[in-house]
Amino acid sequence: MASVRKSRSESLFIRYLILGAWALFCLAPVLWFLSVGLRPRVEIITPRPIYWPTFSLDAWHMIWEDWPMAKYLRNSVLAILGSVLIDLVLAIPAAYSLSRYTYRGRDDIGFYILSTRMMAPAIVAIPIFFLFRNMGLLDTIWALMIIYAAVNLSIVTWIIRSYMLDIPKELEDAARTDGASDMRILWEIIIPAVLPGIITAAVIAMIFAINEFLFTLLIASTPDAYTMSVALANFTGGSDGVIYNAIALVAFLAFVPVFLVVVAIQKHLSRGLTMGAVKG
Amino acid sequence: MARIELSGIQKRWGNVWGVRDVDIDIGDEEFVVFLGPSGCGKTTTMRMIAGLEEPTEGEIRMDGEVMNEIDARDRDVAMVFQGYALYPNMTIYENIRFPLRMRDVPAGDHDRLIRQAADMTELTEYLDRKPSALSGGQRQRAALARAVVRQPQAFLMDEPLSNLDAKLRQAMRVQIKHIQRELKITTVYVTHDQIEAMTLADRIVIMQSGAIQQIGTPDEIYNDPANTFVAGFIGAPPMNLIKGQVDGGIFTASGITVDGLRSDMSGAVTLGVRPEDCAVTQSDANLTGEVFGVEPTGDLTYLTLKTGDAMIEVKADRSYRRELGVDEQIAFDRERLFLFDAKTGTRLR
Ligand SMILES: Nc1ncnc2c1ncn2[C@@H]1O[C@H](COP(=O)(O)OP(=O)(O)O)[C@@H](O)[C@H]1O
Numbered sequence: 001m002a003s004v005r006k007s008r009s010e011s012l013f014i015r016y017l018i019l020g021a022w023a024l025f026c027l028a029p030v031l032w033f034l035s036v037g038l039r040p041r042v043e044i045i046t047p048r049p050i051y052w053p054t055f056s057l058d059a060w061h062m063i064w065e066d067w068p069m070a071k072y073l074r075n076s077v078l079a080i081l082g083s084v085l086i087d088l089v090l091a092i093p094a095a096y097s098l099s100r101y102t103y104r105g106r107d108d109i110g111f112y113i114l115s116t117r118m119m120a121p122a123i124v125a126i127p128i129f130f131l132f133r134n135m136g137l138l139d140t141i142w143a144l145m146i147i148y149a150a151v152n153l154s155i156v157t158w159i160i161r162s163y164m165l166d167i168p169k170e171l172e173d174a175a176r177t178d179g180a181s182d183m184r185i186l187w188e189i190i191i192p193a194v195l196p197g198i199i200t201a202a203v204i205a206m207i208f209a210i211n212e213f214l215f216t217l218l219i220a221s222t223p224d225a226y227t228m229s230v231a232l233a234n235f236t237g238g239s240d241g242v243i244y245n246a247i248a249l250v251a252f253l254a255f256v257p258v259f260l261v262v263v264a265i266q267k268h269l270s271r272g273l274t275m276g277a278v279k280g
Numbered sequence: 281m282a283r284i285e286l287s288g289i290q291k292r293w294g295n296v297w298g299v300r301d302v303d304i305d306i307g308d309e310e311f312v313v314f315l316g317p318s319g320c321g322k323t324t325t326m327r328m329i330a331g332l333e334e335p336t337e338g339e340i341r342m343d344g345e346v347m348n349e350i351d352a353r354d355r356d357v358a359m360v361f362q363g364y365a366l367y368p369n370m371t372i373y374e375n376i377r378f379p380l381r382m383r384d385v386p387a388g389d390h391d392r393l394i395r396q397a398a399d400m401t402e403l404t405e406y407l408d409r410k411p412s413a414l415s416g417g418q419r420q421r422a423a424l425a426r427a428v429v430r431q432p433q434a435f436l437m438d439e440p441l442s443n444l445d446a447k448l449r450q451a452m453r454v455q456i457k458h459i460q461r462e463l464k465i466t467t468v469y470v471t472h473d474q475i476e477a478m479t480l481a482d483r484i485v486i487m488q489s490g491a492i493q494q495i496g497t498p499d500e501i502y503n504d505p506a507n508t509f510v511a512g513f514i515g516a517p518p519m520n521l522i523k524g525q526v527d528g529g530i531f532t533a534s535g536i537t538v539d540g541l542r543s544d545m546s547g548a549v550t551l552g553v554r555p556e557d558c559a560v561t562q563s564d565a566n567l568t569g570e571v572f573g574v575e576p577t578g579d580l581t582y583l584t585l586k587t588g589d590a591m592i593e594v595k596a597d598r599s600y601r602r603e604l605g606v607d608e609q610i611a612f613d614r615e616r617l618f619l620f621d622a623k624t625g626t627r628l629r
């Protein structure tokens with residue numbers, strides 16, 4: 001009995017040791033960023049090792065005062081939220097149709113939607129540039145909204161669809177015999193039942209949109225449409241050289257809200273990621 | 281409230297048959313039970329009445345009006361599903377209210393109607409709960425309350441009690457029948473449980489492989505089965521069906537002799553006799569067999585006899601006890617013997 005208990009506590013200890021090491025490995029860059037971001041610039045580029053770092057808000061003041069960071073932040077938030085909204089408005093009815101009705105070519109349409117995700121974005125970069133130029137949308141957050149929405153639409157549709165497939169058909173049949181129309185069934189029965197899936201899909205789309213770089217760089221050419229991720233790139237060039245502490249601080253600030261949201265919904269998130277992939 | 285007629289109903293998906301041939305006229309206020317083994321087309325038939333499935337052939341009429349083209353939401357029927365199908369995000373109160381809202385019942389009447397339905401199904405104290413916080417029996421009653429709340433033209437119930445334990449099932453059976461009698465609403469009820477069918481129905485419709493085998497009152501179905509399928513489906517244990525020969529009014533099979541039958545037949549037949557129409561005897565036996573099993577249940581004893589390659593079930597007296605392997609003699613109640621065609625299984629009258 002005693003030996004069983006001992007080996008159990010031992011294995012528990014080993015488990016925590018491994019998990020702790022893994023967590024440290026993952027978090028170290030984040031902590032490093034924070035530490036770099038909160039130190040004066042000279043201290044960062046010095047070749048001698050520093051054992052007791054100096055705390056400084058230089059970078060903090062710099063990003064808000066020397067750069068239009070507030071504008072970048074606003075652009076990011078608007079473009080991302082707008083794109084997620086577009087995705088949900090389009091994906092929910094599409095997912096409903098794909099999960100509930102049988103019609104010719106349904107599975108092909110479903111696969112086509114998913115396949116848009118498989119393509120390397122660079123392939124369509126040039127056509128998209130001309131497309132937005134002709135529409136006069138270059139360098140606007142509207143273009144960013146549309147492009148983020150387009151990039152994420154497939155994954156959002158697919159995740160919501162997988163949640164909808166889990167809803168028993170009986171539930172809709174019941175609503176129909178109770179006198180509900182298709183729209184009311186979608187609105188009052190289906191959407192509330194797949195709300196965790198919708199939230200998951202929205203968060204995943206948000207994360208992808210925050211990280212989106214290629215298309216943003218293509219479309220945004222002035223601070224009018226710069227987002228946080230592209231603004232970061234601006235700290236590397238110019239007469240000031242590479243401004244490491246500002247880069248680190250902005251990267252950290254972009255990371256925090258995503259991290260908090262992911263922690264809040266992590267239970268749903270793993271399901272959303274696997275279900276979208278597995279359920280055929 | 282409504283008379284429901286199904287004529288020449290068939291349902292096919294490609295070459296998969298759901299229902300081959302259903303003809304029935306269900307009277308106003310009648311309680312009709314569709315009874316049959318799993319996969320025989322009961323649910324499909326009910327879904328066609330509800331408008332959730334369109335018949336491939338045939339006509340469905342309610343009060344004389346053809347319903348085939350009418351959408352489920354425009355048919356005034358309420359359905360209780362096998363899995364209850366309660367809306368998981370709504371409280372029981374909102375669940376019961378849903379059909380009232382969808383059918384534009386004036387909002388001022390909702391509360392009164394909901395409380396009335398909840399009272400009838402003894403759910404008043406659970407109205408604020410979500411379905412997930414209810415037991416199986418309570419969920420079942422909530423589904424029932426949602427059906428009764430709007431006083432539809434007809435109730436459709438698809439194996440509503442199959443997920444409940446035996447004791448609860450008996451209690452709910454009584455409750456369902458009581459509510460139906462009180463509201464006087466035409467009811468179609470589907471089950472694979474013959475006890476449910478016998479106890480609830482005004483008329484039973486027995487189905488097999490998508491076709492109706494017999495329609496009749498519980499008494500007719502029990503006392504006058506149309507074929508071996510019906511005979512074998514009703515009763516617990518079911519009727520003994522013994523293959524043998526009849527000639528000159530005498531039936532013979534290994535270990536079994538029955539005389540005094542109709543003398544105008546000869547050839548292979550199946551003799552049917554219910555376990556409750558068999559009696560242990562010392563003289564004038566029809567059957568001699570080896571005791572294979574003795575199962576006391578308290579109020580009576582099930583006796584299984586082996587004769588030739590047939591097993592015969594007998595309901596014996598509650599005090600009956602016997603060693604396995606000894607010989608026992610059985611007499612049949614001659615008034616209650618049934619003869620069936622050996623090949624087709626249809627009753628020979
Ligand atoms: N949507 C469907 N597509 C194809 N076959 C079906 C469908 N629904 C039911 N069936 C088939 O029809 C037959 C009858 O089914 P059902 O009415 O559900 O039987 P029951 O309710 O008596 O158990 C079964 O063989 C079933 O497999």
Ligand SMILES: [Mg+2]
Pocket residue numbers: 319322323324
């Ligand atoms: Mg069924």
